Amino acid sequence: MRKDELLLPQIRQENRKQLLRLGLAGALTGNIMILTIPIYAGVEGLFKDFFLWLHFALFLPLIFYSAIPFYRGAWNSLKVQSLSVDLPITLALWTGFIFSTVNLVRGFDEVYFDSTASFIFLILVTRYFVHRIQQIANNQRALSTFIPPQTFQKLEVNGSWSELSSDKILPGDWLLVHQDQTIPADGVLNSPVAEIDASLFSGESLPQIYHAGTAVFAGTKLISKSASFQVTKINNSTALGEILTELAKEALKKNTFVQLTDRLSQGLIAAVLLVACGYFLLNYQVNFQEAFHRSLALIIVACPCAMAFGTPLAFALGLRKARSKGLLIKNAAVFEKMRNIKTVFLDKTGTVTRGQLHLVKTYPPEISAEHRALILNLEAQSQHPLAFAFRRAWPENHGSINFEELKEIPGVGMQGQINSSLWTLETSGGQESSGFVGVSLKQNNQAIAYFYFADEVQPESKHVIEELQRRYEIYLLSGDRKSIVSETAKVCGISDDRFFAETSPHLKRDIVAAHPNSLMVGDGVNDILAFRSASVSVAVRSSQLQNQNWAHVICLREGINPLLDLVNISDQTYRTLVANLTFAIFYNAVAGFLALAGFINPLIAAILMPISSLCILGITMRGIR
Amino acid sequence: MSVLYLMVPMSLALGFGFFAAFYWAVRQGQFDDVETPALRILEDSPQERKLHGKKHSQI
Numbered sequence: 001m002r003k004d005e006l007l008l009p010q011i012r013q014e015n016r017k018q019l020l021r022l023g024l025a026g027a028l029t030g031n032i033m034i035l036t037i038p039i040y041a042g043v044e045g046l047f048k049d050f051f052l053w054l055h056f057a058l059f060l061p062l063i064f065y066s067a068i069p070f071y072r073g074a075w076n077s078l079k080v081q082s083l084s085v086d087l088p089i090t091l092a093l094w095t096g097f098i099f100s101t102v103n104l105v106r107g108f109d110e111v112y113f114d115s116t117a118s119f120i121f122l123i124l125v126t127r128y129f130v131h132r133i134q135q136i137a138n139n140q141r142a143l144s145t146f147i148p149p150q151t152f153q154k155l156e157v158n159g160s161w162s163e164l165s166s167d168k169i170l171p172g173d174w175l176l177v178h179q180d181q182t183i184p185a186d187g188v189l190n191s192p193v194a195e196i197d198a199s200l201f202s203g204e205s206l207p208q209i210y211h212a213g214t215a216v217f218a219g220t221k222l223i224s225k226s227a228s229f230q231v232t233k234i235n236n237s238t239a240l241g242e243i244l245t246e247l248a249k250e251a252l253k254k255n256t257f258v259q260l261t262d263r264l265s266q267g268l269i270a271a272v273l274l275v276a277c278g279y280f281l282l283n284y285q286v287n288f289q290e291a292f293h294r295s296l297a298l299i300i301v302a303c304p305c306a307m308a309f310g311t312p313l314a315f316a317l318g319l320r321k322a323r324s325k326g327l328l329i330k331n332a333a334v335f336e337k338m339r340n341i342k343t344v345f346l347d348k349t350g351t352v353t354r355g356q357l358h359l360v361k362t363y364p365p366e367i368s369a370e371h372r373a374l375i376l377n378l379e380a381q382s383q384h385p386l387a388f389a390f391r392r393a394w395p396e397n398h399g400s401i402n403f404e405e406l407k408e409i410p411g412v413g414m415q416g417q418i419n420s421s422l423w424t425l426e427t428s429g430g431q432e433s434s435g436f437v438g439v440s441l442k443q444n445n446q447a448i449a450y451f452y453f454a455d456e457v458q459p460e461s462k463h464v465i466e467e468l469q470r471r472y473e474i475y476l477l478s479g480d481r482k483s484i485v486s487e488t489a490k491v492c493g494i495s496d497d498r499f500f501a502e503t504s505p506h507l508k509r510d511i512v513a514a515h516p517n518s519l520m521v522g523d524g525v526n527d528i529l530a531f532r533s534a535s536v537s538v539a540v541r542s543s544q545l546q547n548q549n550w551a552h553v554i555c556l557r558e559g560i561n562p563l564l565d566l567v568n569i570s571d572q573t574y575r576t577l578v579a580n581l582t583f584a585i586f587y588n589a590v591a592g593f594l595a596l597a598g599f600i601n602p603l604i605a606a607i608l609m610p611i612s613s614l615c616i617l618g619i620t621m622r623g624i625r
Numbered sequence: 626m627s628v629l630y631l632m633v634p635m636s637l638a639l640g641f642g643f644f645a646a647f648y649w650a651v652r653q654g655q656f657d658d659v660e661t662p663a664l665r666i667l668e669d670s671p672q673e674r675k676l677h678g679k680k681h682s683q684i
Contacts, residue, residue, distance in 0.1 A: 016651050023651065027644045031637060047626065054633070148667075 011135070018069070018131070022124045025066035028058050029121040036114045052104055055113040063097055067120050069127070083269040088303040089123065091273075095296055096602065115606040122610030123305065126617055130309045133316050147182050147219060147240075155228070173231045177222045185218045186233040193397050194227035196220050209391035211380045212400070261311040261581065265304040268588060272302045279596060293602055297595040301605035302588045310580035310616040317624040318573035325565045326557035334552050337535050338570035343515040344468055344563075345508075345530065347522035348478035348488055351540050351560060352461045357386060357437060357453035359393040367449060373398035375441060378406070378414040378425050386413075386427070386439060389453055413439070457491050458559040465492045467564055472519070474498060477508050477530070505529045521560060538563065569624070576623030580616055587612050 035051055035058075043051065070093065073086030096116040103110045147166065154164040155174035166184040169175065174190070177183055183196070194210045198220040210216060216229055218238040236245050276295040283291035315332035322329050329335075346352050372394050379387035380400075403416030403423075413425040424442040436452040465474055476492070476499035478485045485501035500511055509529035512518050520527065520534035531537035531550045539551035541558050555562040591608060594600045600608065650656065 012654070012657055015657065016654070019651050019656055020648060023647045024644065027640055027647075031640050034636070035633070047629070050629075 015132075015135075018124075018128055021066045021069070022121075022128050025062055025117070025121040025124050028062050028066075029117040032058050032114050032117045052111055052113075055111065056101065056104060059097070059113045059117060062117055062120055063093060066124060067093055070123075083266045083273075085265065085269065085303055085305050085308045088269055088272065088299050089305075092296065092300040092303070092606070093120065095299075096606070099292075099296075112603055112606070115603045119300070119606040119610060123613065126305075126309070126610065126613040129617065130313050130316075133313060133320070147184050150181050150184065152177060152181070152184065169231055169234055171231050171234055174228060175231060176226055176228045178226045179222060179224065181222055183216055183218055183220050183222060183229070185231045185235075186238040187216055187229040187231045189214050189216050189227065189229045191227040191229070192400075193224070194222060195224035195395075197223050208388050209395050211376070211391075213381060261307055264581075265307045268302070268304040268307065272299060272304075272588075272592065275592075275596070290598065294596055294598055296602045297600050297605040298592055300602060301595045301600055301609050302592040303609055304584060304588060305609065305613045307581065307584035307588075307616075309613070310584060310620060311577060313617070314573055314576045314580060314620050314624060317620060318569055318576075321572075321624055322553075322566070322569050325562065325569070326555060327562050327566055327569070328554040328556065330552050330554075334536055335570045335573040337517075338519075338567065339574055340517045341472060341519045341536060343475065343518040344472045345475050345477050345512055345515075345518055345520045345522075345534070346465070346560065347520075347527050347530075348476055348480055348485055349455060350523035351521055352465075352476065352488060352492060353455045353457050357389040357455050359389060360436060360452050360454045362452070363450040369398065371441060371449060373401060374423055375425060377401040377403065378416050378423060381406070386437075386453065390451075457488055460559055460561050462492050464560045464564060465494065468567075469493075471567070475500065475511075477503055477511065477522075479503055479505075479508075509533050521563065538566065572624050576620055579619050579623060583616065583619060584612075587615075 032055055035054055039048060039051055067090075070086045070089045073084055074090040077084035077087060093116060096112050096119075100111045100113050100116065150166045152164050152166065152169070153161040153176040154169075155176070156162055161176065164173070164175070169185050171185075175184075175187070189210050189212055192212050194216075196208055196210050196216060198208050198217065215232075217240065218233075219240040233239075233241075235241055276298045279298070280291050280295040283294075315335065318335055319329055319332060375390055376394060376398050377400060379390050401418065403418055406414070406416040413427050415422065415424045417423070422444050424445070426440050426442055427437065436454050439451040439453065440447045441449040441451075468474055474494055476485060476489050476494050478488075478499070478501055480501060482501040485499050486496070489496070489499040500507075503511065505527070506529060508527065509532070512520055512530045513533040516535070518534050519536045519538065520530045521538045521540060522530065523540050527537075528550050531539075536553065537551045538553040538555065540560060540562075541555050553566060591600065591605075591612075595605060
């Protein structure tokens with residue numbers, strides 16, 4: 001993906017325009033600042049007029065070009081009959097401008113072009129910064145971080161190979177991918193065998209053996225020498241792209257905290273404007289100049305800029321940090337919900353355990369090559385863990401067999417017909433207390449071989465569960481047999497009354513629903529219902545794709561370790577939000593009072609206000625590092 | 626003091642010159658993406674890619 005494609009053209013144009021506005025404001029403000037020195041140094045007469053009129057000339061582009069976004073924002077908010085921070089900013093700007101111009105013409109001393117210019121510049125700086133951080137947090141670039149720019153070879157119609165860069169791939173292309181390259185699009189494997197690291201999707205830490213005809217996904221990595229595949233879906237319609245698009249869409253939907261700060265800042269703007277107008281009306285007959293100064297200072301200094309952008313900034317930074325830790329969070333509301341979590345439900349298989357089955361023993365001990373080929377071909381299309389376990393057990397190529405009717409029977413296994421034989425690969429109850437997963441191969445419903453698989457607990461699960469137990473009640477939820485779940489619970493340090501075995505997806509949902517404010521961590525399709533009744537749901541790395549669509553949080557790192565990061569980042573974000581809000585309210589109250597009391601004149605107010613915004617920026621950046 | 630009538634326009638011209646350079650750079654898209662170009666060095670160079678391509682297409 002080239003850099004031009006990282007952002008939509010109109011967004012890019014808008015960014016450039018904003019940067020120009022900011023750059024112009026910076027250049028002019030700097031010049032005004034320098035040219036103001038002679039005035040403060042005390043020049044008189046002709047030179048003073050010269051410098052002041054120079055200020056005026058330099059100020060014009062600022063107010064007529066750089067400050068346009070404020071007018072637009074103010075107008076837009078008025079159109080929908082609400083108040084935004086742009087309104088007091090616009091008001092302060094123009095009051096300052098007109099006031100200074102009038103004084104300049106009349107030859108009075110109070111000319112504030114310098115402070116008004118720095119006011120515009122500093123607010124533009126904070127705005128631009130916040131804006132870019134939010135853009136980076138939500139934008140589609142994510143896809144390119146998973147798929148680096150590469151060149152592939154494309155099979156042309158005439159049979160020759162041509163070079164093709166990854167951004168020019170179209171559905172239907174036949175591509176040759178080399179070792180270690182990231183597969184750039186969804187497609188169907190054409191080479192007989194390929195070894196692919198699909199850990200992004202299936203979570204399997206070891207590369208998987210894929211056979212011809214299996215679907216391969218963008219973002220997975222080819223481990224074997226080279227392989228060809230036909231592209232079916234590209235860019236945002238790939239499985240990975242869809243998830244990322246959904247993430248971007250939902251990331252900054254308004255949540256209660258954003259709404260709270262919105263309401264607060266609107267209330268504050270209304271209050272500030274009312275108080276300023278009221279104060280002016282009550283006092284202008286006493287001392288017009290002083291009343292005007294104080295109300296103007298109040299409007300400038302108490303403009304709730306800091307409050308208005310502190311919250312979205314904190315959320316954007318929280319999301320960005322989460323992403324850098326390998327957590328994709330769909331909605332920033334997750335940070336808030338995390339505060340209330342009391343109970344954590346962990347799915348066993350694939351979450352606490354590796355979820356990676358390996359063949360432990362078979363009956364009969366030796367399986368003939370013919371039966372191996374049968375099983376591998378039955379499972380060839382399947383992305384089921386057992387299918388991978390079989391491929392792992394017998395990685396060599398066994399040739400292909402065409403079944404007349406090959407179908408997956410959910411919950412049972414695979415079934416296919418050759419000539420008169422009906423072959424079934426069936427997950428059986430197996431040996432009840434052994435803790436193994438049993439699979440049987442049946443010919444015309446007659447079992448001819450048994451396979452036993454086992455799953456092991458992730459190495460870090462115990463530690464993570466111990467950490468989490470300090471704050472939450474941990475339950476283990478599993479569809480597995482009681483003997484296996486009990487064993488896992490013991491290994492992880494979960495007491496006997498804290499696990500549920502042999503739970504159906506519906507039962508899982510009911511258990512989770514019975515505990516309000518619960519966090520559900522899972523991987524399989526059987527957790528989807530539970531996900532929907534939990535207040536926060538986390539899909540661990542090994543999750544099946546459809547599951548990731550339902551979860552609030554998707555982990556890109558192995559195991560349940562990311563849970564600790566999720567808890568930490570949520571805490572940090574929340575603390576930062578509270579700190580921001582406290583600072584903003586405190587600042588507004590104190591500065592507002594001082595302005596009315598006459599301790600802050602408009603000149604200082606115009607400096608203080610942007611500085612308060614920079615403070616919020618600092619608090620937020622420091623809070624969420 | 627009247628040297629100011631020369632110096633001030635000169636300083637303004639200098640400032641304007643820098644702004645013009647900045648304007649040009651923004652229009653060129655120099656600031657569109659300040660992160661990924663740093664990673665470009667990690668990509669294969671065109672010759673290397675060709676080498677790899679030949680090696681593998683013979684397989």
